Structure formats: structure tokens, C-alpha cells
Amino acid sequence: MTVADREREDGAAPIAVPIVDSPPDEQPVAWRHRHLLDVDVLSWADIELVMRTTDAMREVLARPIAKVPALRGRNVTILFYEASTRTRVSFEVAAKNLSADVVNIAAATSSVTKGESLVDTVRTVEALGAQTLVIRHATSGAPYLAADTFSGSVINGGDGWHAHPTQALLDLYTLRSRLPGEPGASLAGRKIAILGDVLHSRVARSNIWTLTAAGAELWLCGPATLLRGFDAWGVRGAAEGRRFHVTTSIADALRDADAVMALRIQKERMASGLLPSLREYAARYGLTRERLALARPHAVVLHPGPMNEGVEIAPDVAAGTQSLIEEQVRNGVAVRMALLYLLAGRQS
């Protein structure tokens, strides 16, 4: 029995999906979180609500005018201490599709931070009008510090090696809707491989949580130096019904997999001696067409982007028919619309 199944049995109430054309505070929505800092505090019912609300947002995105007035007048401030155009634009488009006002602050290069602590900056940003704060920071835990200070909602847009909850939720949504079989079907028993630099990856950490909760059989695979510590995690997770395996053998990880997620290799890892060279990494762990053939026939391929094509993933795999990489980006906007919407409803 998966974490999801057990929780579903516990709390049997049906999920009321909001009418996303209207403001969230005008309708009863069973969402109790003020912030989204990590996936580990979400119950399975919470996750289901995010998935169903994302369905509603995909429907909005398919309209000729892909815009609803739900968050009109709401100030969504995107405070990024790490550059990331892709994630920044995803949040920006999501907020604008809900008619919110967006303020972008590239704190990495910004004077907002000269001599200021994070707490002072968050206080200033709130006084400037921010109601939802999307924060990305190189330091694990920074969004928690922000949430302690900020009186609105904080969304973690990625913190250090720690968590990237919106990425995990969009990956879950993508897998559920696109794995071979019925759309929205359970991931229970599906074999999913995560490939690469698991150690330094907030994407991997957040995905481990949601995918094992969904009952997937997770395989973490990469060079031993980039998997350190995960064996112990696996043992602890098993106690509560989460199943994951740790291996340096890419053949073992890919054999009969339903899905493969390649992680981005950070070139700076080589300087620290954790990786021999990009060429050797590509030769041993790159996701090529030949290796993908080990997986099940219609296995799907994911990558959180941006890709180093020819390193962790071959160009023909990235652009191939099994790739869901653009679908992930598309779902990213819808999932973030859902989260901005749900968090705004909680507040008022």
C-alpha cells in the first residue's frame, strides 16, 4: 500500500476543485497551507487538489484568450537570488494569466540587497506591496527564513540543494498524465529512474518525496560520488512504505523503466573533483538512444532543463518522441497557476 493509498483511505472526503475563473477567496477550497516551501508537508489530498486544479488551469491555457481575472490586483513579487530565466518566466506567465501584477527583482545583481540581510529585504518587499513572494536562493532553507518574516504567501522557487517543490509537482503532473496507460492513473508500481547528480539536486530531493509517496519504484543512478548518503535515506523511507533503490549501474536503473529523468550536470562539480570530465560522464551516464532502449517500449523521458545536450542527454533523445521535456515546461505554467491560486485562497 502506498503513502498515497493509505492517506486516501484515512481522509475520505472528496476533493472540491475550485472554479478557477473566479477569485479563490469566494469559494470553499480545502487548502490549508499559507506557504509552499517543500512538498514534504503536503498530504496526498493536498497533492490531488493541486493536480485537479492544474487540470482546470490547462483548460484555461487552451482557451483563445488564456487569461482569467482570478488574482486581479494581487502583487506577485519574484525575488530571485539565483539567475533562472526559465523558472522566473514560468512564474511570471502563470501570475499574468491569473491577471496578477508581477514585480521582478533579480536580487543577484540588485541593489535591493546591498548590505541588507534577507530578512530586511523580505520586510521591504512586503512593505512595497508583495502579497505572494516567489523566492529562489542558493542557500538551503532561505525560503523558510523568508516565510517567518513575510505575512503573505511564500513559494520556494528552489533553495540550494534542498527543495524545488513546484518542479516536483509539475513532474508528477506530467508523469501522471503521460505515462503509458490511462491519464491520471496511479504511479503505484511504476519504475522511474533519476539519473545523474542526485547529491546536489533539489529537483531530485523533491521528486523522491512525491514519487515515492505516489507509490513509484524509484531508482537513483549516477557515479557513486554523486549518490552519497542516499542509501541511508532509502532504508529510512522503506519503513514508511517508500521504495527506492540506489545504484551506479545505469543498466540496472533503466531496465524496464517506465520513465527516466535525466538531471542537469553542473560543470562546477568537476572542479571539486566529484566528476572526472564531462566526456567521461557522458560516456558512462549520458541518456542515449541505445540506453533508453533498455527501458520499456513507450517509456517517457524528462529533464528539468536547461539541458547540456550531449552530456547528460543525447540530442536525439531530448528531441525524440518519448521526450516530455516541453510538456514539462508547459505543465510548469499550469501547476504554478494552480499553486498561486490555491495559496491566494488560503490567505483571505
Next chain:
Amino acid sequence: MTVADREREDGAAPIAVPIVDSPPDEQPVAWRHRHLLDVDVLSWADIELVMRTTDAMREVLARPIAKVPALRGRNVTILFYEASTRTRVSFEVAAKNLSADVVNIAAATSSVTKGESLVDTVRTVEALGAQTLVIRHATSGAPYLAADTFSGSVINGGDGWHAHPTQALLDLYTLRSRLPGEPGASLAGRKIAILGDVLHSRVARSNIWTLTAAGAELWLCGPATLLRGFDAWGVRGAAEGRRFHVTTSIADALRDADAVMALRIQKERMASGLLPSLREYAARYGLTRERLALARPHAVVLHPGPMNEGVEIAPDVAAGTQSLIEEQVRNGVAVRMALLYLLAGRQS
């Protein structure tokens, strides 16, 4: 009798506060300035109109949807030759709350300026559609040059050491609403200390003007090297009823003060030999809890931000109950909404 009192007696007409939900050009508003380049050309009636319009904007900000359509379709271009996220965002949010369209140009790093004079840039920006131009520039007087060329309204967002009129107006609004006693009460006879690098501070220069006009008893305090020339100012100001004192003694400045404003110390001043070291500055002029105890019991603390905590202000003072620093930021948005609104009304 203060400058404010004298002016109030001269021009006795009551102030008609606009209905800020509607466009400013649809109602009679007694605002005659096309630009806001400095506070020194504002009559006391002008300042009162800004204060009352700011009250109306604070009321808008307190609404569930903090947005009015007053400036719909108006192009507000923010042309900053000096980086300043805080002031830029304040103007941006203010303009968006009035439904204006905002164009941000970070001229410091921008190609708009390659080989171009300021006058050419201003002409280009106007031809691109700018109707209100907010300009920040390291050279004193630059906004005047812009105003000579631009056919819309220019707002000075800070020029060199010269002026920062929106900061002075938000500081005045904050002091009037939060000094112990009745909200909106006169500042006549109140002792206010400005602490730090007065010499290089446009914030100080603009505040000296408005606060002495309001009848406050102003004390300027800092190392002698950072006060040069202000004695002569004080003598001249006294002739027209403005009262300020210049002192290097922080005890004299703070004793029984109603309000203390700490200025930001620019680290580059030390290179020029005007400051010994940050540590020595902090030791001699930093606003600590002990020093603040010299002031009146409920004295308030201001800082224009961003702060060097532990240098010109101690962290516990900045975050303490007497601090109005976040309130200043909050009022900054409302004051800028008021000014954008009033200037737009003048135009049409």
C-alpha cells in the same frame, strides 16, 4: 510662525482632495506643477494636497483589490541611471496600482545610452511613448535637463547629492502620521535629528527643506567632514524662519528628540578620506539603543534604506518598536501614487 503657517495664512483656499478612483483630468484639482524636480518649489498648500491625496491612496492600498483605473493607458517610464531596486519597484508598483503601463529602463547597463546624450535619450523615450518620466541620475541637475526637453511630466527619483523629493515627502507623511500625538498634527516645534553623511545626502537636503518648512527644529549631526557648509545654510535659513542646528555631538542631537533619521553611510566615502573606518563611524555615530534612550520616550526612528545594519543603525533599533522603516517604504508607494496622479492631472 513657521513657513507652513505663514503660507497657510496667505492663501486661505481650502484644499480639494481628488477622488482618486477616477482619472485626474476629470476633476478640478489645484495642482499647478508639471514636474516634481525638488521640494523647494512646492508651496505649503501643494504639500498639503500631496499629503491628503496620499491619505486617499493609503485607503486604496487597504482595499482587497488595491487598484484604481485612474491612469489607465498612461505610459510611465522609469529611467534609472543609478541602480536602485527599492525606489524603482516603489514607482513601478505605484504606477501599476493606478493601472498605468510601466516601462523600465536600467540606463546604467543599457544600450539606450551608448554614445547618446541625456537629451537624446529623453527625446527617444518620449517618442517611444513616455508620458511620465521618472529619472534617477548620479549627476545633480540631470532631471532639470530632462524636464527642459520632455513634454510630459518628469519626476526626480534622486539626482546626485542634490534632491530626492519623493523621499522627503514620504518622510514628512510618515512623521506627520506617526509622531506621538494626533495623526496629521503639525511638526511645529518638534525636534528632529538627521544623523550621518549629511554632506553627500540628497535625502537630507530635501528633508531639510520640507521639515523646516513644517516648523520642525532640525538637528544635523555627524563627523565635521560630513557637515561642511551646513552652518552657513542654517544662518540663511533662519532669516526666513527655518530653524536648524549643526553639531558633531550626537548627545546634543538626540537629547529629547521626537524623531531620529539615520542616513546610509556610503562605503566609498572612506576611500576619499572623509571617514576613518566603518567601525569607528559605528562607534561614534551609530544609532544604538543606548543613544536612542537620550531621545523622548516614544521618539520614532527613520532610515531611507537600504541599511548598513551595525554601522549607522543597530539591528535591534532597526527592527525595534520605535522604528518606522517599513512604514516609510509602505508610505513611499502611496506618496508616489499621489504624485503620479496629481502630475497626470496637471497635464491634460
Next chain:
Amino acid sequence: MTVADREREDGAAPIAVPIVDSPPDEQPVAWRHRHLLDVDVLSWADIELVMRTTDAMREVLARPIAKVPALRGRNVTILFYEASTRTRVSFEVAAKNLSADVVNIAAATSSVTKGESLVDTVRTVEALGAQTLVIRHATSGAPYLAADTFSGSVINGGDGWHAHPTQALLDLYTLRSRLPGEPGASLAGRKIAILGDVLHSRVARSNIWTLTAAGAELWLCGPATLLRGFDAWGVRGAAEGRRFHVTTSIADALRDADAVMALRIQKERMASGLLPSLREYAARYGLTRERLALARPHAVVLHPGPMNEGVEIAPDVAAGTQSLIEEQVRNGVAVRMALLYLLAGRQS
């Protein structure tokens, strides 16, 4: 007979100008292009439609609220691999005037591109919601590559030395409306000089196409090193009725000209030995008042900006009564509104 005349005779259907207050897909508009990559695929009827739609947009810009809801909810993404505030802001304002949502990506400094190919970036940008993509790139042909991948409309905002179609269309519009004589009159037989670094200029290349199609007598003038290859072009063009002359004599180029367009000199050309020095260039080819006197009495002056005043153009000429430089910027917004509108109509 000019290219324009010949085409006009061929396809005699009258041009239906759209009602630009309404969405383009709700009315029959004879626009068949999905992308605008260069002017060389536009028929004369296409160009006339752009000119007439620009007239309609100028009328919108003259309204008290210069905004129509035509592209409400449409995502216009501006992806610039080369910095250009002027062109970026022109597209941004144009899109906002049509009520579109604008996403700015400064790819030059952006993480969107780390390790990514242009094709991957375009796929990502589309998945993020882009419906119209404005791209500027230092490599000639890059927008064609983008158009191969992107399923919406691509507008070339300037690619390498190749093309700058929106600049050529705004220059054509400006010349037609402001050349001495009747507004909108034919350029047939008018003498127009293009002055400067023709070799490296996408502005020149695109203008050569449209102006010779319009029947103008074009003179290209500059140092021989910056005109290489254009003689051959002239010969080929003549075969289809296009007339242009190539000369190093500025007197020959300017004598009795109706219009003079000075090109921006790129300082980096000197390093490559193509130019002796800015001072010598200014002395031999700078557009001064004295030289302009060789042209016809009311000859007009254009420059695509940003200018190096005192190099390719004298300050008094740039700011003089014959200068249309600001008018070009103003028309740039209107032409881009027209193009965004027409391309959006084609799509649906």
C-alpha cells in the same frame, strides 16, 4: 515602372484596412505571412497593408488613452540576444498598447541559454506560452531557425548584418509621410542617400529592398572598405527595375537628395582596420549642416539610432528642423503595433 507599380498592376484588389480596435481574427484581412523575417518576401500589396494599418495605429496613439484591446491575453515574448533598449522598448510598448502580455528575456545575459541551443530555447519559450516571438540575434539567419521550430509568429528584431525589417518599414512609413510633397505620395524617382557603414548594416540591407521597390533612386555612400560587394548588387537589382548607385563621394550622394539616412558607426570596425579613426570618418563622411546644404532645400534626415553625435551626424543636424529622427522612433511603435496585429490575425 517601379517594382511597386508593376505589382500594383498585377494584383488589383483594393486593400481592406482592419478595424484595429477589434481582434484581428474577427475580420477579413488580406495578410498571408505567419512570420516577418525580412522585407524581401513582402509583396507591394503587403507593404501597403502595413502602411495603412500603421495609419490606423497612429490614430490610436493620438487618443487620450492610447490603447486598444485587440491582442488581449496574447503572449508576446521579446527574446534579445543582443542588447537594444530602444528596439526592445518599442516592441514592448507596441504590444502593451494592443493589451498583449509581454515577457522580456535578455538572452545575452540570461541563464535561459546556458548550454542550450537556440532551437531548445525557442521550444522552451513556446512551451512557456509565447505566441509571438520577437527575436534579435547577432547571427544572420537566427530568426529563420527560430521560425522553423516555433509554431507561432516570429518577428525578426534584427539579425547580424542581414535584415532589420521593422526598421525598414518604419523608415518607409516615415519617408512617405514626411517627404516634401503630399503625405503618402510615391517615392518613385526620389533621390535617397544612405551614408556610412553600409557593409555591416542590416538597416541598410532592408532599406535597400523596400526603398528601391518603392521606386526611389538610392545612393549608397561611404569609405570604399564599407561598400564592398554592393556594386554587384546594384547591377543585379537594375535587372528588375531597382536603381541604386554606389559612391565614395559624399557630394555626389547628397547633391539634390530628397532624403539622407546616416548609419551608426560601430567603433569596433576600427579595430578591424576598416576605418582609420572616428575623427577622420567624421571629417570625410559626417553629415554636417554644410554637407546637408547640397541636398534639396527641404530634404529630410534619418538615423536609426542610437547616434554617435559628432561622428556620423552633427548635433545641429540631428536636432535640426530637417531631422525626422524622433518621428522615426514614434512611427516605430505604430509600425510594430501594425505588424503584431497583422501577424496575430494570420494565425488564428
